[in-house]
Amino acid sequence: MKAINKLINGFSRFRDEYYCREDSPFVELQNHQEPSTMVIACSDSRTDPSLILQCEPGEIFVVRNIANIVPPYEPDSMHHGVSSALEYAVKSLKVKNIIILGHSGCGGIKALMDNKLAPEDEFITRWLSILGSVRDKVIARFALDGKKASVEACAACEMEGIVHSMDNLMTFTWVAEQVEKGDLEIFGWYFDLKDGRILDYHEDSEAFEPLRPFCLS
Structure with a gap:
């Protein structure tokens, strides 16, 4: 119960x-949200985007899953959690940025x-198979x-993913359509747990380079 008590106390501080x-x-x-950015992040307990990016409530619309994967467009009868969140963010919230x-x-x-990958897994293996071609390439x-x-x-696969x-x-x-109109921008960021850096993907060089924050002064 100690872990639960810590969460309860944390909620008290939040209030x-x-x-x-x-x-x-x-x-x-309480009445509406207008986040400008959607973040698709990993479910890993060490990589909370609100903490890493120091965001206040209402600033970012977050989806987290194993290995921060975006599946391809598949309009079938299956259940699509990431795709539905993406649709809501783009069509309803009209976010201006999407960060992987x-x-x-x-x-x-x-x-x-x-x-x-454990053969008895019911969902994980199929989910990670989305990156099968990436794995083979690496x-x-x-x-x-x-x-x-x-x-x-592994780092190469993480970045290629x-x-x-x-x-x-x-x-x-x-x-x-939104990207082509200039109303939406897509970013690929890689958080290095060892030194606390974020690397930003540059399409022109096809490489990840250190993210350089803007001077706020």
Whole structure:
């Protein structure tokens, strides 16, 4: 129960900070939200986008899943959680930015690279198969051929997975249309847990480079 008690106490501090003050942001937020940015991040407990990006309530619309994957556009009778959230963000909230936020040390990518996905898994293996072609590409580049994937190979797959999800975003016609009109921008960011940096994908160089914050002064 200690872990639960910590969460309860955390909620109490949250109420003190955001509800029990005269200028509470929830006076307006209780009626509507107008986030300018959607963040598609990993479910990993170490990579909370609101914490990493220091966002206040109402600033970002967040979807989290194993390995921060965006599936391709598949308008069938199956259930599509990420796609439905994406549709809501683009069509209803009219976000101006979509960030795919990946990270180092991703357990899902590691299992995919080492081919250690449990056969008894009901959902994870099928979900990660979206990145099957990415895995094959990285394995060929590093000439692994059944060998255990190195940290460098896993990092390459993590980054390639971000780019693959960025490409998948463009298979949604209503995303592509907004991008082409200049009303929506797509970013691929990679959070390095070791040194706390974010690397930003540059399409022109096809490489991830350190994100350089704008000077606020």
